[in-house]
Amino acid sequence: xxxxxxxxxxxxxxxxxxxxxxxxxxxxxxxxxxxxxxxxxxxxxxxxxxxxxxxxxxxxxxxxxxxxxxxxxxxxxxxxxxxxxxxxx
Numbered sequence: 001x002x003x004x005x006x007x008x009x010x011x012x013x014x015x016x017x018x019x020x021x022x023x024x025x026x027x028x029x030x031x032x033x034x035x036x037x038x039x040x041x042x043x044x045x046x047x048x049x050x051x052x053x054x055x056x057x058x059x060x061x062x063x064x065x066x067x068x069x070x071x072x073x074x075x076x077x078x079x080x081x082x083x084x085x086x087x088x089x
Contacts, residue, residue, distance in 0.1 A: 004088075005081055012077040016070060019044050023066045047073075 022040040025031040032041060051065035051072070058064060 005084060008080055008084070009077065012073060012080075015044075015047075016073055019048070019066060019070060019073070022048075 018040055022032075022037075022044040025034075025037050025040065031037050048066060048069050051069045052063070055063075055065040055068055
């Protein structure tokens with residue numbers, strides 16, 4: 001049980017930092033067009049897309065959807081762990 005919980009936490013943490021890295025790449029010119037930027041985009045953009053459809057940018061420029069997506073990711077992590085603890089006592 002602890003190993004499965006630890007694995008879930010590790011995977012969610014890695015994805016959490018991938019989202020942060022992808023957002024930080026948007027601050028650098030042409031960084032998203034690099035190999036790493038495109039690779040991160042393929043992995044992170046499908047998760048961010050639903051949040052971007054729901055939450056419009058503030059003032060037309062500031063996109064807060066990644067912040068909401070990161071909070072949701074933590075809730076998903078906690079929810080998966082709670083379900084796992086319920087199923088496997």
